[in-house]
Amino acid sequence: MKWLELLTVAGATLAAAVTVVVLYSLGVRLTAIAGDAQQASPGFKRSLAYACFGLCGLAVLFGLYLIIPYFSR
Amino acid sequence: MVALVIALALFFDFTNGFHDTANAMATPIATGAIKPKTAVTLAAILNLVGAFLSTEVAKTVSGGIIREGSDGVQITPDIIFAGLMGAILWNMITWLKGLPSSSSHALFGGLIGAAIAGIGFNSINLETLLQKVILPAIFAPVIAGVVAYVCTRLAYALTARQDPETGSKLTQKRGGFRTGQIFTSSLVALAHGTNDAQKTMGIITLVLIAAGTQTPGSGPQVWVIAACALAIAIGTYAGGWRIIRTMGSGLTEVKPAQGFAAETSTASAILASSHLGFALSTTQVASGSVIGSGMGRRGTTVRWNMVGKIALGWLFTLPAAGIVGALTALLVKTGVVGVLIAAIAGTAAVLFMFFYSRKSAVGHHNAVEVEEAGQAVRFAKKKAMARARADAKAKAKAKAKLKAEAEASTPTESPAEAEAEATTTKDAQR
Known part of the structure; x- marks a missing residue:
């Protein structure tokens, strides 16, 4: 049986999904805070939020890069 | 015979496509993130695109269960024909019932049944069967469900906003997840292309090798890749609205953050599994994710009797497709007449199911009722926003008048106040 491979798949799935969800959620949260009425530095928060979305996108692209055999050859 | 098998394989790819649209697009359609037509396009x-990206899976998925090569038996196009027949018929039946069942299991079932009937019991590699089909079937929904549960909890915990002083709930503003869903569901569709179109490519390549037109051990040819990619894309565009209904609103009520979490886990599970050598079924992963995300949000109920129905469908997939495959294999064994009878009976059955489905058509217009509700909400929101704007204007005017009369108080206060009011009313709509 390929128990090790099963564990690898479960671990990789968890790590990838959690990374993407945490980054995106932080982005959503920061956007929400930046949109609040009384806010010290909405611009800074907003750029942080965009950084989160960007990192999330990069994580996805990196995952695709790992997967597509064209790049890893 | 080879041409017939290729045609059948492409049709199987088509059914696979419209069977599995739901995996990618059911949740964004249910939350109103994408319009149904746009979603399937x-x-x-x-x-x-996904079908062209990677053909690694094509070589590994279909091989191994039936002993091929020098030590085992030779797979003939007849066996593959019978197996495909079983897979297609089972796909059509589950589509009619709106059950998301695994197309790859139907294919395996059909091939196994055909091999048993056509060659004998010893043609089946039981250990590989256990390892490639039965264990993944148990673990796919579990892994995806647990990951989706964790992700949903995280997404909600990270975006839960409370007033630090009063402790009362602030407006949550989770609308961003709806936009995110467009990307995650696209990722699932891409993963599906890299995964499922490959199976048909593998089958056609197997036939070509068996017929002697291609050297053993070589990858799929370019025209095979193109044909399979097109077949699955057309199938996806046709849209399995019945299954979308089950996945989108039958299992649990889906909110954008949940959908986002579910799709992320689906995409990562499929991509991780197909490239780390433990192939999981797309459909089972997607269903597991939806259930997991349903359990992750407080106040949501998972409709367990629907879950039971789907699980029962999964249990029957292998034997049912196997029986059809076996019957077809027996028919094909009798000769050309048998092949003709099988082909005609199969076409008739597919046509019958298609026309039967027309009696209670489920299309993009009524697949998920949430779409209408979403539009209603959006409409109301627009109206309310217009009203809020008008209110704010009226107030500002009144205040300006007051100011002009009294010529006192701070001049910056009133627009700021009006703006704050406008934003709060806007937030209340979310």
Whole structure:
């Protein structure tokens, strides 16, 4: 049986999904805070939020890069 | 015979496409993130792209269960024909019932049944069967469900906003997840293309090798890749609205953050599994994710009797497709007449199911009722926003008048106040 491979798949799935969800959620949260009425530095928060979305996108692209055999050859 | 098998394989790819549109697009359609028509178009394009991206899976998925090569038995196009027949018929039946069942299991079932009837019991490699089909079937929904549960909890915990002083709930503003869903569902569609279109490519390549037109051990040819990619894209565009209904609103009520979490886990599970050598079924992963995300949000109920129905469908997939495959294999054994009878009976059955389905058509217009509700909400929101704007204007005017009369108080206060009011009313709509 390929128990090790099963564990690898479960671990990789968890790590990838959690990374993407945490980054995106932080982005959503920061956007929400930046949109609040009384806010010290909405611009800074907003750029942080965009950084989160960007990192999330990069994580996805990196995952695709790992997967597509064209790049890893 | 080879041409017939290739045609059948492409049709199987088509049913696979419209069977599995739901995996990618059911949740964004249910939350109103994408309009149904746009969703299936997007899914079709990404399936097409995905099919070209990687052909690694094509070589590994279908091989191994039936002993091939020198030590085992030779797979003939007849066996593959019978197996495909079983898979297609089972796909059509589950589609009619709106059950998301695994197309790859139907294919395996059909091939196994055909091999048993056509060659004998010893042609089946039981250990590989256990390892490639039965264990993944148990673990796919579990892994995806647990990951989706964790992700949903995280997404809600990270975006839960409370007033630090009063402790009362602030407006949550989770609308961003709806936009995110467009990307995650696209990722699922892409993963589906890299995964499922490959199976048909593997089958056609197997037939070509068996017929002697291709050297053993070589990868799929370019025209095979193109044909399979097109077939699955067209199938996806046709849209399995019945299954979308089950996945989108039958299992649990889906909110954008949940959908986002579910799709992320689906995409990562499919991509991780197919490239780390433990192939999981797309459909089972997607269903597991939806259930997991349903359990992750407080106040949501998972409709367990629907879950039971789907699980029962999964249990029957292998034997049912196997029986049809076996019957077809027996018919084919009798000669050309048998092949003709099988082909005609299969076409008739597919046509019958298609026309039967027309009696209670489920299309993009009524697949998920949430769409209408979403539009209603959006409409109301627009109206309310217009009203809020008008209110704010009226107030500002009144205040300006007051100011002009009294010529006192701070001049910056009133617009700021009006703006704050406008934003709060806007937030209340979310």
